[in-house]
Amino acid sequence: MAALVSLAVLSSAGCGSNGEGTKAPSAPDGVSVQAGSATSVHVMWSQAPGKAGIRGYTVYRGGTKVKDVPAATNMADITGLEPSTAYTFTVRARNAEGALSADSDEKRVTTPAAVAEDRDAPAAPAGLRGGSDGARAVRLSWSAPPGDQGITSYDIYQGGSRIHSVGGDATTARIGRLRPGTRYRFTITARDAADNVSPAGGAVEITTPHGSGDDPDTAPGDFRATTHAADGAYYADLSWLPPKAGTDAPEYQIYLDGAFATTLIWGGEAPRGRATYSVYTTREPGRSYRVKIRAKLPDGNWGRFSTERTLVTGGGKP
Known part of the structure; x- marks a missing residue:
């Protein structure tokens, strides 16, 4: 067989607008914002169900659009921010006709202070454990590294993909949008205000139970x-x-x-x-x-x- 191109990227033309007669989708809910470092934040929200016809989401800082993401994504990293600065973020959903939802609830966050040049990463979180929380979610918990590590956030990975972030004072997290009857592997890293990231702690594997008619x-x-x-x-x-x-x-x-x-x-x-x-x-x-x-x-x-x-x-x- 002749060699094949290893990656294809296609565009699908959108249609419609916010014009009269186009029904806008509902605003995203469950929006949260977590400072990741002195110059970045992590914005998350609850994904709308497929029947809602959502084709993407737009993240706003104040009234300025800062990022577009596809419908399959419910998080975004916003970088290039100023240390010790208060920001507000909202998220809007976009449907196939191009109609935008109203703003989500406004969420406020303040980036931590800048630190002197720091290239030392925090120690890895320890004792990651967890269990299923119904057929489509799991709950995780871990122990913070000992001493003052200057941790501003924890990043949670499913396999090799970062899927969630929580504040540096948190030691638990709930991960949703999973499939029933599926085995998952989670790890966690710690991040400080200088954006240094720890090694991953030990992994935990969790199998979600089969749901009743919802697989x-x-x-x-x-x-x-x-x-x-x-x-x-x-x-x-x-x-x-x-x-x-x-x-x-x-x-x-x-x-x-x-x-x-x-x-x-x-x-x-x-x-x-x-x-x-x-x-x-x-x-x-x-x-x-x-x-x-x-x-x-x-x-x-x-x-x-x-x-x-x-x-x-x-x-x-x-």
Whole structure:
């Protein structure tokens, strides 16, 4: 098989505006802001359910827009701030028509004072432990490092992805947006006002219990695969319906003949309904390929594979 591009980033055109007749989504709730260092804060909020039609969120500092994030994200790091300064943040949701919600509740935070040049990271948090809190959440607790470590926040990781932050005086956290019947691995690091980050403490693994009828099918649906020829090459034409994971899936992996071929990331909003994509396969006619895809879910894990389809490149010259 000829080599394939390892990453594809696509844009999906949005439509509509805040014009008359467009119903705006509800404002995000559960907004919180935590200072991460003397010059950064971490903004978090509760993700709207998939049925709300949310396509993204916008974070504002005062009345100034500072960051846009996709619908699958419910947190944002805001950097370049001033030490010992009070800030206010709000979050607005955006739907597929481009309509923005009202502002969320306003949250205030004050960055800690700047410190003298400091390159010494705090010690790692110890004793991380936890358990499930229903089918879609876990509760974690840990012990702060001994002595005055100058910790301003703790960062919580699920696998290799940072998913949550809490203040330096906290030793517990609740992590939601998980899937029933799934095993998760968590670690935690400490951060000081100079943005030095400790090594990760010991990991804890937790399996959420199966919920009652609320474990969705995470495989892309109605997966189809055909082929076409263009510019001296053959392409696999793929189409599918997003998995029923509670929100959009902005990232997919494509496998050919059982091996990873490429990653597809929607550069803008993920398509509504059926998605389509063409991937290069070969310049040779009569080649048979087995193809399947899977989506990255809101909890950071990869969902189940779609049904595997077989296609054969056409005869003759492309």
